[in-house]
Amino acid sequence: MAWLGDQVPRRKAARAAKGPSPAGRDISGLVVAVFKKLLYNDEEQIRPVIVYGLAALAIGVGGYFVYARWAGTDRPVEVSLLCATAGCGYSDERQLQIGEPIPGICPTCKQASVYPAFRCPKCRTANVLNEDRGIKGRTKCSKCGAELHYGG
Numbered sequence: 001m002a003w004l005g006d007q008v009p010r011r012k013a014a015r016a017a018k019g020p021s022p023a024g025r026d027i028s029g030l031v032v033a034v035f036k037k038l039l040y041n042d043e044e045q046i047r048p049v050i051v052y053g054l055a056a057l058a059i060g061v062g063g064y065f066v067y068a069r070w071a072g073t074d075r076p077v078e079v080s081l082l083c084a085t086a087g088c089g090y091s092d093e094r095q096l097q098i099g100e101p102i103p104g105i106c107p108t109c110k111q112a113s114v115y116p117a118f119r120c121p122k123c124r125t126a127n128v129l130n131e132d133r134g135i136k137g138r139t140k141c142s143k144c145g146a147e148l149h150y151g152g
């Protein structure tokens with residue numbers, strides 16, 4: 001995670017560097033600061049709920065790259081894509097394109113509601129995680145009811 005370290009100036013430098021600077025660097029620095037604030041509570045312990053929230057946020061912000069990071073690969077992966085709009089039912093199996101926004105536009109219902117889906121470890125049904133959709137609470141498999149979350 002060398003890229004994180006690169007973007008974190010010492011506290012003094014961060015305060016001094018409020019002037020104009022490249023937008024990308026500004027955003028990276030801000031994101032890192034927010035991550036740090038959110039990740040640790042007063043006891044300096046990582047809050048698991050926040051981690052899930054960050055995963056959703058990161059996927060929304062970073063799209064393909066962050067998704068690939070979470071999926072543990074830097075190569076394009078074939079994923080199931082599902083439209084989360086009620087009653088639409090669009091789904092696809094293909095590689096995510098680099099820079100592809102998530103959620104994507106559904107070719108059937110034209111809503112921005114196409115998310116990469118996770119396969120249920122029990123029954124292999126593709127489900128969109130609540131975290132990805134910005135909904136609170138654990139995701140239950142739509143077919144067998146098993147709890148789904150990142151990492152299996």
Ligand SMILES: [Zn+2]
Pocket residue numbers: 083084085088089090106107108109110111113
């Ligand atoms: Zn749709």
Ligand SMILES: [Zn+2]
Pocket residue numbers: 120121122123124125141142143144145146
């Ligand atoms: Zn299932």
